[in-house]
Each structure stands twice: as structure tokens, then as C-alpha cells.
Amino acid sequence: CSLWGDVLTTPDIPAIAKYFTTKGRYEEVNPYLIDDILAVNKSLVKSPSAECREIHLTAIIRHGSRYPTTKNIKKMREFHNLVVQKASGEESWLREIRQWKMWYTDEMDGRLVQKGVLDHRNLAVRLSKLFPSLISKEKLQDGHIKFMTSSKHRCVNSTLSFQRGLAKLWDIEDEEIDYEVNDALMRFFDHCTRFVETVDKNQSAMAELDKFKSSAEMRRVQEKIADRLLVPYSHITSDMAEAAFHLCAYELAIKTINSPWCQLFDEADALVLEYANDLKQFWKRGYGHDINSKSSCILFHDVFSRLDRAANEIRSGSNVTEAATIQVGHADTLLPLLTLLGFFKDSVPLTSNNYVTQGQRAFRTSRMMPYAANLVLVLYDCSGNLRLQALLNERPLAFPGLAATQGGRGGSPALPGCQRPLRGTAPGLRL
């Protein structure tokens, strides 16, 4: 059982679950959590050296598991109707699909589900175990842990769940814990005119994804699904193939069910659909267009100015005002920031015609960006020298881009692509 009394069973998980990209569970990225949702691997998260002590932590966290957006619910409903009305065949999984009831409604529209509440409650407990001097009852009650969130329901409720996880862990009852709603930072992509005009609202910016949706690889997936359902090839578009994939992914993420929808895919099909979503994320949130990462400069400056402030407080011999900052956003918040910092960059961009050679790509959202994905930046004071460590989903991450620009020896982070110089970034900060 988890702290909350939920009986955690080891579910029968579809083999293709590791290809669910941004619709994937956190447990698929860290499978040891399936047996113990509160397990942490402290050996992975050790301080740079013995004389170092952690002085500040910023965690930028994607919301927990959620319902499909209305856009996708409509497509899932269309596909379900197609199968019920047109599919023939007597396989047991097909009979189960025919008996399956469409329970998703438009009003769900991406809202947080109960599993998403647990994602954040349990993540809060694990981070407090990993960083007990920063995420502690005293720091929380002294107001030294700050919370910030996107205004979206899934993010506000994830923030409340994270806070509830700490309150329950420390038997803190009936205490309101504050949080700040700040879309300028957590939804910066809505506020960057150049991104909105040149990418978000410009279909040609997604040309590579559109071309892949008409590729031989995608066509083969569509034909195989049609063959399994015994329906005409013309009925299974790339959108319908994606909707089927979503039905399988959401039944696992929300209900921990290996649903009959998953029988429509083999591993080869899942790899193609995974690549299609990675193309979406690469060109809309990643390295595809410079403005994608540059739009996150406002968040980069917010994070590093806080590290700056903590460093100066330590240097002046005073206590650090903010021990920890918990910022809850979207995949669309984290992916541009990870790109800005140079993480998961491949030597060759992802395009519609190099699926075959991108099989070992670094930019793979199934491993980077599940529900509750989290980038944690920890600042250490090592006898007067400052060290910064990064973790993604509770695993260490080496700074590629920034350290490289400092001759690989660390130092104040160069501004990876942001215009406004950072005021005196923590001199001597080693990455």
C-alpha cells in the first residue's frame, strides 16, 4: 500500500507502454517504483563531495496523470464508433473491445485524474527523502518552501497534491500552504508572440510531422490496424491510429488497465507512433525551431536568479531565504527549458525521412517526459565553492551545453541562447 492506503498491485502492463511518449506513466521511466512507489536511490543522488552541503533546490515538475484533452477525446470516440460499427472478426480481444464502453466525456479536457494526485503526493515524499535538509517540516512551516503553478486545473491540483503529500508525511493538519499562480513563467509559450506566430499558429512549422504522417512507415501501421479489424484501409487514417494508441495509453495511465485496445499494436507499430509524437515535440517544443527554447528564457532567468540569490546569501553568511521552490507546469514548460540547457540533443535533427536511423535518438519523450516528469536543480556550497547538480526524473543529468561553453570546467552558466545577460550569475558556479 502507498502512504494513502491505496493497494498497489503489480499490473499486467502492455509491452508497448515504454513507447507512450508524453502519455506515459512515470513508473515506466522508473520501473522500480512499481514495487515500491516511495523508493528512492540515494546512491544516484549524492552530493558532489563530502564537504558539500545542499543549500537550495528548484524543481520544475510536469503535472500528474490526466484525462485526454477534448481534442483527443473526440478522435478516440470516432475510432471507437468505427470499430463497433465496422470491425468484424471473432478474436477475444475484439469481442472485449465491442463490450468496452466509451466512458470519456468532453468535459474531462485534460483535467487531473486520481492517479495524477498520487503521482505528485508520492513524488513529494520521495523528494523529501532525497533532500531532507531542504524539503523538511521545519522549512515548510517556516515558509522557506515556495510553490508556483500554471493556472490549468491539472497543474493547480498537482500542486495541492504535492503539498498534501508533505502535510500527510509530517502530520500537518488544517494548515493552508500558499502557492502562486504564474502563467508568465509556467506557460511562457502562450506569452511569447514570436513563438505563437511562427510556430504555434504556423502549420508549416510542423511540416516534418505532417510528412511523416503520410510516410510509408505510418501507412504500414495504418494497414496493419485495418487488417486486424478487417476494415478498409481508407478508414484507418494516421489520426485514427493515434487515437487507438491513446485509448491503450490512457486506460493504463488512468486505470492501470492493460486494455484490449493495446492488442491493435505490435512493437514495430508502437515505435512508429512514438516517433510521430517525438517529431511533434521536437519541432513544437524542442530543437526544431530556435524560438522554442528561447521562449523559455524567462523561466531560465527566474531559476538562475534564485540560485544567484541563494549563492549571495551564503556568501554574505546569512541563511538562504528559499530552501526549495516547487514549480508545476506542462510538458510544454519543461521541453523548451531542457532544450535551452542543451539536454538530449542529437547530432542529426529528427525529420520525416530518418526514422530508421533515429532508433537510438537522445530526444525521446517516452524517457524524458512522462506524467510528473521533473527537472530538479540542486545548489551545493562546497567550502565556499558553489556546485550545481541537475536531476531528471530522479536520475543525475550532466550539463552538456553550459559546461561545454565554459571549457568543460564549469563556471557561471553561459546564457545558452537568452538575450538578456544574467546579473552577475553566481560567480564561480561550477556545473
Ligand SMILES: O=P(O)(O)O[C@H]1[C@H](OP(=O)(O)O)[C@@H](OP(=O)(O)O)[C@H](O)[C@@H](O)[C@H]1OP(=O)(O)O
Ligand atoms: O495531444 P494533446 O492534446 O494531449 O496535447 C496536449 C499536450 O499534451 P502532450 O502533447 O504533452 O501529451 C498538453 O501538454 P500537457 O503537459 O499539459 O499534458 C498541452 O498542454 C495541450 O495544449 C496539448 O498540446 P498541443 O500541443 O496543443 O496538442
